[in-house]
Amino acid sequence: MTTSSSEPGSREGEPARPEGGIAQRLWTQLSAGLLDRVPREQRDTDAAFHRRRVVAWTTLAVGAVCLALTLRMDRASPYFTLATLGVACIWFVGSFASGKLHAGRISVSGQMRRPVWPPLILGAVLATVFVVGAFITRQIPPLAEQANNVLGFAEENSLLLLAVATLINGIAEEFFFRGALYASVKEPRQVLVTTVAYVVATLLTGNVMLAFAAAVIGVVTGLQRRSTGGLVAPIITHLTWSMTMLFVLPLIF
Numbered sequence: 001m002t003t004s005s006s007e008p009g010s011r012e013g014e015p016a017r018p019e020g021g022i023a024q025r026l027w028t029q030l031s032a033g034l035l036d037r038v039p040r041e042q043r044d045t046d047a048a049f050h051r052r053r054v055v056a057w058t059t060l061a062v063g064a065v066c067l068a069l070t071l072r073m074d075r076a077s078p079y080f081t082l083a084t085l086g087v088a089c090i091w092f093v094g095s096f097a098s099g100k101l102h103a104g105r106i107s108v109s110g111q112m113r114r115p116v117w118p119p120l121i122l123g124a125v126l127a128t129v130f131v132v133g134a135f136i137t138r139q140i141p142p143l144a145e146q147a148n149n150v151l152g153f154a155e156e157n158s159l160l161l162l163a164v165a166t167l168i169n170g171i172a173e174e175f176f177f178r179g180a181l182y183a184s185v186k187e188p189r190q191v192l193v194t195t196v197a198y199v200v201a202t203l204l205t206g207n208v209m210l211a212f213a214a215a216v217i218g219v220v221t222g223l224q225r226r227s228t229g230g231l232v233a234p235i236i237t238h239l240t241w242s243m244t245m246l247f248v249l250p251l252i253f
Contacts, residue, residue, distance in 0.1 A: 033106045033118040034220075038229045044099065044183070052098045056184035059094025059176065064201035066090055071205040075156040084165045091172035098180035104230020119224060119233040123240025126220065130213070130245060134252045137209070144253065146209040151250050159246075166246050170238045173198075177218070178225040178234040191222035217241065 044052060070083040077083075095101060105112045137143045154162055177198050185193045195218035202214035221234035 030118045030122060033115045033233050034122065034223050034227055036107070037227055038105060038107070038112075048099055049184070052180065053184040055094060055098040056176075056180045059090060059098070060181060060197055060201065063087060063090040063094065063176070064204050067201060068204035068206070071150075071207065071210075075152045080153060080157055081161045081165050084169055088165075088169045088172035091169075091176035095172075095175040095180040098184065101175065101179045101183070102230040103232045104225070104228035106228050106233070115224075115228050115233040116236065119236035120240055122220065122224075123237040124244070126216070126237065126241045127244035127248070130216075130241070131248055131252070134249055138253055143209060146207050147249070147253055150207060150210060151253055154246065154250055163243065163246060166242050167239060170242045171235055174221060174231055174235045174238050178221050179231050182222070182225050191219065191226055194225075195219050195222050213245075 066083075066087050070080070070087055073080050073083060103114060106115045106118070107113075134147070137147055177194050181197060182190045182194050195215065198218040199211050199214045203211040205211075217238060221238055224233040224237060225231070227233075
């Protein structure tokens with residue numbers, strides 16, 4: 001009697017299909033990029049770690065001050081977009097000067113791959129939650145005023161230029177906070193420390209709503225960084241969320 005190596009429900013000679021429905025497979029991939037952990041393959045020497053720490057925390061101090069000054073500028077200032085790009089440059093320079101950074105990967109069907117769809121979907125879910133929250137926020141005058149203070153920059157500046165600046169800044173922030181700064185903190189405090197640093201840097205702008213958003217994004221992307229070991233997932237999630245906020249929130253407020 002002969003036996004077939006294929007599983008029930010699959011044709012002979014074809015690979016077996018993953019068990020479970022679409023929702024289950026999607027959850028498996030989302031959890032793989034958020035909760036599971038990929039073993040670290042690269043570790044800094046003591047000297048390299050010390051250097052990374054000095055560069056990262058110096059960059060944080062300079063970048064946080066510049067970010068605060070930028071978001072306190074006049075809404076109609078023609079230099080606002082340039083200032084935001086300047087802050088992005090600070091994050092980028094500090095990131096690359098700190099040492100080597102990594103893209104990251106997740107396990108999908110037993111294979112290690114770059115995370116793309118899971119962080120994209122997670123970013124969309126986060127954006128949806130924030131959009132729902134925006135309808136509540138606009139009913140609370142103090143919070144609505146804080147939101148309008150940020151959205152006012154979109155009204156007074158070119159939306160196209162602002163979109164480009166948002167993309168560049170989102171990438172730069174992830175390179176620094178989930179890249180350089182994350183790598184400068186010893187395990188297991190990376191997610192906590194980088195999230196707190198991200199919130200404090202944002203809070204210096206004087207906007208509580210931005211700080212709240214930074215806390216949520218910081219935790220989610222920090223977990224992604226810990227899980228995947230790199231920056232691809234945090235960047236995709238951050239950009240999906242931030243671009244949605246840029247184009248949708250002005251319609252609500």
